Amino acid sequence: xxxxRPALKVAVLLSGRGSNFRALAEACGAPDYPAxxxxxxxxxxxxxxxxxxxDFAIPATVIDHTxxxxxxxxxxxxxxxxxxxxxxxxxxxxxxxxxTSEFTDRWRDRLINIHPSLLxxxxxxDTHARALEAGVRFAGCTVHFVRPDMDDGPIIVQAxxxxxxxxxxxxxxxxxxxQEHRCYPLAVRWIAEGRVRVSGATVRVEAAxxxxxxxINPR
Ligand code: GAR
Numbered sequence: 001x002x003x004x005r006p007a008l009k010v011a012v013l014l015s016g017r018g019s020n021f022r023a024l025a026e027a028c029g030a031p032d033y034p035a036x037x038x039x040x041x042x043x044x045x046x047x048x049x050x051x052x053x054x055d056f057a058i059p060a061t062v063i064d065h066t067x068x069x070x071x072x073x074x075x076x077x078x079x080x081x082x083x084x085x086x087x088x089x090x091x092x093x094x095x096x097x098x099x100t101s102e103f104t105d106r107w108r109d110r111l112i113n114i115h116p117s118l119l120x121x122x123x124x125x126d127t128h129a130r131a132l133e134a135g136v137r138f139a140g141c142t143v144h145f146v147r148p149d150m151d152d153g154p155i156i157v158q159a160x161x162x163x164x165x166x167x168x169x170x171x172x173x174x175x176x177x178x179q180e181h182r183c184y185p186l187a188v189r190w191i192a193e194g195r196v197r198v199s200g201a202t203v204r205v206e207a208a209x210x211x212x213x214x215x216i217n218p219r
Pocket of ligand 1: 015016017020021093094095114115116124125151177180
């Protein structure tokens with residue numbers, strides 16, 4: 001029987017290339033996907049992601065942070081646009097502005113982010129170069145609910161990829177990005193299906209099981 005639940009309305013916030021936005025837009029194009037993107041917001045007028053919105057006929061708007069006196073005014077404009085679009089979930093997809101606790105509290109448990117590391121390792125920028133420098137054997141990505149601290153919050157899903165001896169940061173970024181494009185649509189699907197429960201610092205995904213194989217690197 002078809003799911004009677006209406007599609008979850010999603011707003012995507014981005015600043016640049018928009019490949020995760022594209023992955024979400026493609027997922028939303030599948031007839032059985034339980035979410036739809038009602039608005040894309042970029043804080044930069046030159047973001048390539050705006051072209052993706054046009055490709056998918058998704059309403060898009062630029063809210064340029066430089067046009068506001070302070071963060072509060074910028075974030076109030078974000079909230080106004082998100083609410084006007086009727087969005088129920090906000091996805092940060094390469095949105096490179098820090099958000100205040102007023103905003104993260106306003107959207108608590110309805111605001112998610114994707115980050116290119118296995119959090120809580122390597123918060124912040126240059127994650128791939130830093131992972132290579134640290135000599136870790138695995139890298140990956142994380143989709144998590146947003147809390148006031150940067151790249152912090154209850155984790156919904158992670159994907160791990162091996163690091164190879166001759167990797168450059170670009171090699172690693174490409175390997176991780178391919179997994180980002182799988183993980184973000186999965187997390188949004190689970191939320192839209194009502195299967196995601198936040199309990200303190202942790203998340204439970206109903207009817208989702210951990211894999212039973214281990215990865216060892218190097219073999
Ligand atoms: C992605 O790798 C995303 O994980 C990262 O920015 C990139 C945006 O790419 N986000 C962060 O670093 C957030 N802390 P995209 O514009 O092609 O989706």
